[in-house]
Amino acid sequence: MNKSIVILALSVGLTACGGGDSQETKAPAVATVSSLADTSKATGLSAVKVDEQFNLSTKYSLELDVDLGLGDVRAYLNVCQKKVSEQRADYDNCIYRGPLSNSILETQLVLSRQDIELIAEIWFYDTSTAPLLYAWQYESTAEQQQFIMR
Numbered sequence: 001m002n003k004s005i006v007i008l009a010l011s012v013g014l015t016a017c018g019g020g021d022s023q024e025t026k027a028p029a030v031a032t033v034s035s036l037a038d039t040s041k042a043t044g045l046s047a048v049k050v051d052e053q054f055n056l057s058t059k060y061s062l063e064l065d066v067d068l069g070l071g072d073v074r075a076y077l078n079v080c081q082k083k084v085s086e087q088r089a090d091y092d093n094c095i096y097r098g099p100l101s102n103s104i105l106e107t108q109l110v111l112s113r114q115d116i117e118l119i120a121e122i123w124f125y126d127t128s129t130a131p132l133l134y135a136w137q138y139e140s141t142a143e144q145q146q147f148i149m150r
């Protein structure tokens with residue numbers, strides 16, 4: 001019984017695969033250059049028109065400008081993404097960390113997302129001074145993005 005089922009299954013399998021046929025298969029139709037040049041009927045990605053001034057880059061420059069006016073006070077700056085639903089920094093997603101020299105810093109950062117909010121925390125080496133907290137969000141109307149801390 002088992003042998004007949006196996007033989008039947010093999011017979012059906014070999015029959016379903018089909019045999020070799022000597023008929024030629026036709027190649028699929030290929031669009032001609034003239035039909036591609038007609039953009040009045042373009043659809044999909046070919047219908048997208050991009051202004052020559054637009055470089056298709058999502059990167060933008062963010063200028064960090066810190067001047068606390070505190071003189072030679074030692075401090076450390078963390079600039080991180082804001083934690084979701086909290087007004088504090090997400091230390092796993094920082095874009096800048098470094099000391100402040102004379103409580104001043106000017107630097108440029110390159111970011112790739114406009115939908116993030118940043119939190120800057122300035123920690124002082126003198127633990128009796130409370131840390132300073134600043135928030136920043138992308139401004140679509142600004143030509144140059146600036147995160148100013150005064």
